[in-house]
Amino acid sequence: MKLRWHRHGRSAEEIAGLPVVTATEMRAAEQALFARGTPSFDVMSTAGRAVVVAIQQRWPTPFKRALVLAGPGNNGGDGFIVARELANLGCDVHVAAAQSRDLYSGDAARAVALWGGHIARLEPGALAKLDEGDCVVVDAIFGIGLARPVEGQVKAVIHALHGSPCPIVAVDVPSGIDADTGEVLGAAPRAALTVTFGWPKRGHLLLPGKEWARDLVVADIGCHDADLPGLGAIPRVNGTALWRNDLPLPSAADHKYTRGHALVAGGATMPGATRLASRAARRIGAGMLTVAAPREAHPFYLIDQPGLIVREAAGAAGLKTLLEDRRFTATLVGSGLPADSDTRAMVEAAAASGRALVIDGGGLTAFADAGDVLAGFGRADIILTPHEGEFARLFPSLKGDKLVRTREAARIAGCTVVVKGADTVIAGPDGRTAINADAPAWLATAGSGDVLAGLILGLLGQGMPAFEAAAAGVSLHGMAGAAFGPGLIAEDLPELIPEVLRLLSEVDPE
Numbered sequence: 001m002k003l004r005w006h007r008h009g010r011s012a013e014e015i016a017g018l019p020v021v022t023a024t025e026m027r028a029a030e031q032a033l034f035a036r037g038t039p040s041f042d043v044m045s046t047a048g049r050a051v052v053v054a055i056q057q058r059w060p061t062p063f064k065r066a067l068v069l070a071g072p073g074n075n076g077g078d079g080f081i082v083a084r085e086l087a088n089l090g091c092d093v094h095v096a097a098a099q100s101r102d103l104y105s106g107d108a109a110r111a112v113a114l115w116g117g118h119i120a121r122l123e124p125g126a127l128a129k130l131d132e133g134d135c136v137v138v139d140a141i142f143g144i145g146l147a148r149p150v151e152g153q154v155k156a157v158i159h160a161l162h163g164s165p166c167p168i169v170a171v172d173v174p175s176g177i178d179a180d181t182g183e184v185l186g187a188a189p190r191a192a193l194t195v196t197f198g199w200p201k202r203g204h205l206l207l208p209g210k211e212w213a214r215d216l217v218v219a220d221i222g223c224h225d226a227d228l229p230g231l232g233a234i235p236r237v238n239g240t241a242l243w244r245n246d247l248p249l250p251s252a253a254d255h256k257y258t259r260g261h262a263l264v265a266g267g268a269t270m271p272g273a274t275r276l277a278s279r280a281a282r283r284i285g286a287g288m289l290t291v292a293a294p295r296e297a298h299p300f301y302l303i304d305q306p307g308l309i310v311r312e313a314a315g316a317a318g319l320k321t322l323l324e325d326r327r328f329t330a331t332l333v334g335s336g337l338p339a340d341s342d343t344r345a346m347v348e349a350a351a352a353s354g355r356a357l358v359i360d361g362g363g364l365t366a367f368a369d370a371g372d373v374l375a376g377f378g379r380a381d382i383i384l385t386p387h388e389g390e391f392a393r394l395f396p397s398l399k400g401d402k403l404v405r406t407r408e409a410a411r412i413a414g415c416t417v418v419v420k421g422a423d424t425v426i427a428g429p430d431g432r433t434a435i436n437a438d439a440p441a442w443l444a445t446a447g448s449g450d451v452l453a454g455l456i457l458g459l460l461g462q463g464m465p466a467f468e469a470a471a472a473g474v475s476l477h478g479m480a481g482a483a484f485g486p487g488l489i490a491e492d493l494p495e496l497i498p499e500v501l502r503l504l505s506e507v508d509p510e
C-alpha cells in the first residue's frame with residue numbers, strides 16, 4: 001500500500017510534483033479506473049484500508065477505542081470499511097451515522113452491510129465515548145461530495161469535537177472543507193491527519209483547508225496520472241521534481257560572467273530590503289551583483305558586502321543607461337523602493353530593456369491604479385511577487401480562491417506570478433501552476449519577501465527558465481526557513497542557502 005506523507009509544516013518532497021486535483025477531476029479519474037475493470041467497491045475497500053494503515057503509521061501504539069462518524073455517501077462508506085478493519089485489529093469501535101442502515105446505497109450500502117456492529121445516530125451525544133480517552137475519531141461524514149455548507153446535527157457534532165483531546169483522522173477531506181478551494185463551508189473539524197486518495201486536492205494545500213487538514217497522506221488507490229482529464233494544465237505540488245533539472249550549478253567552465261550579472265535597483269529609503277535581496281541573489285549563485293542607486297545611497301550598500309558592485313543610477317533614465325550594458329542578465333525593481341511614479345518608471349525601463357525582471361514590493365504597488373500597464377508587459381520572464389495585499393491592489397477585479405486568481409492574473413498580465421503566503425501559488429502565462437506546501441511559519445518576518453525576490457533574481461540571472469526559477473526560489477526559501485526554524489529573521493535566510501544547496505546535492509535526483 002503506497003502512502004505518501006506530508007507532515008504539516010515539514011518538507012513536502014514526498015508529494016512534490018504530484019498533480020493537485022479538483023473533485024471533478026478526481027471523479028473523472030475514478031471513472032477511468034472503474035472502466036479499466038477495477039470494481040468500485042474494491043477501490044472503496046482499498047481507500048478504507050489505507051486510512052487504517054496511515055493511522056498505524058502515525059500512532060504506532062494502537063488506540064483502545066475508535067469512534068467513526070459516517071456521512072450518508074461514499075465518504076461514509078469508507079468510514080464503515082475503516083470501522084470493520086479497526087475492529088478486526090481488536091480496537092473497540094463505535095459508529096455514529098447520519099442515516100439508518102437501510103438508506104445507504106451502492107458501495108456504501110455494501111460497506112454498511114459488512115459492518116455487523118451497532119450504528120448510533122450522528123449527534124453530539126455520540127461523542128460521549130471520547131470521554132473515556134485513548135480513542136481516535138474517524139471523520140467520514142463528507143468528502144469530495146460536500147455540496148453545501150454544513151448545518152444542523154452534523155454542524156453540532158463538529159462543534160462538539162472542537163477541543164476534544166482525541167485526535168481526528170479525516171477521510172479524504174475534513175468534513176466541511178471544500179475540496180476545490182480549501183474554504184470552510186459552515187463548519188469543519190480540525191484534523192490531526194487527513195488521508196486522501198489518488199492525489200492531493202486543492203483544498204488540502206490552500207488556506208484555510210491546509211490548516212484544517214494538517215498532516216496529509218496521499219494513498220495510491222490504483223489511479224494513474226493519465227486518468228486525469230487535461231493533465232498538462234493541472235497544478236502540481238511545488239518541490240524539486242518541478243525545477244531540479246534546471247537548477248543552475250557551476251562547472252569548471254564557469255566564471256563570474258557566465259554565472260550571470262544581476263542588477264538590483266536600490267534607493268535611500270529602505271536600503272535594507274535591497275541589501276537582503278542582493279545578498280540572496282549572490283548566495284544562490286549570481287556571478288555578479290550590481291546595485292544601481294543614487295549616489296547619496298551608496299554608503300548603505302558598501303558597508304557589508306565587499307563583493308557587491310554599486311553603480312550610480314538616478315531614476316529610470318539612470319537605470320536605462322546602465323541596462324544598455326548587455327552583460328546584465330536579469331533585474332529586480334521594487335524591493336525597498338517607494339510605490340511612486342519614479343519606481344514605476346524604473347520598472348518600465350527595466351521591462352523595456354528586454355532583460356528578465358523581478359517586480360516586487362513598491363515596484364508592484366506603484367501600478368496599483370494601472371494594472372492594465374502591467375498587462376502590457378506580457379512576458380513570461382517578468383515575474384511579479386506580490387503578497388495578498390499587493391495582489392488585491394493590482395488585480396482588484398479578480399475573485400475566487402488563490403489558485404484561480406493567480407492563474408487568471410498570470411493570463412491577464414502575460415507574466416509569471418508568485419502570490420506569497422503559507423500557501424504560495426506560482427503561475428505561468430502558459431497555464432502551468434504550482435502550489436507550495438511546506439513554507440514554515442517562521443518565514444512570517446519582515447524582509448523575508450525581499451530575500452525571496454533576490455533568490456528568484458539570482459536564479460533568473462543565471463539563465464534558469466522563469467517558471468522554474470520562481471518555483472525553485474519559493475522552495476529554497478522555505479528550505480532555508482525550515483533549516484533555521486524558531487527565531488528566524490530575514491538576515492539568516494541568505495546565509496542558509498549554502499547548506500540547503502549542499503543538502504540538495506547530497507540527495508540523489510532519482
Ligand SMILES: NC(=O)C1=CN([C@@H]2O[C@H](COP(=O)(O)OP(=O)(O)OC[C@H]3O[C@@H](n4cnc5c(N)ncnc54)[C@H](OP(=O)(O)O)[C@@H]3O)[C@@H](O)[C@H]2O)[C@H](O)CC1
Nearest residue numbers: 044047072073074075142143144145146147148149150172
Ligand atoms: N475518489 C475516489 O477515488 C474514491 C472516493 N471514495 C470516497 O467517496 C467520497 C465521495 O463520495 P460521495 O458519495 O460522492 O460524496 P460524499 O460522501 O463526500 O458526500 C455526499 C453525500 O453527502 C450529502 N451532502 C453533501 N453536502 C452536504 C451537506 N452540507 N449537508 C448534508 N448533506 C450533504 C450528499 O447529499 P445530497 O443531498 O447532496 O445528495 C451526499 O449524500 C470521497 O470523498 C471518498 O471518501 C471512495 O470510497 C473510494 C474511491
Ligand SMILES: [K+]
Nearest residue numbers: 139142173175
Ligand atoms: K471526511
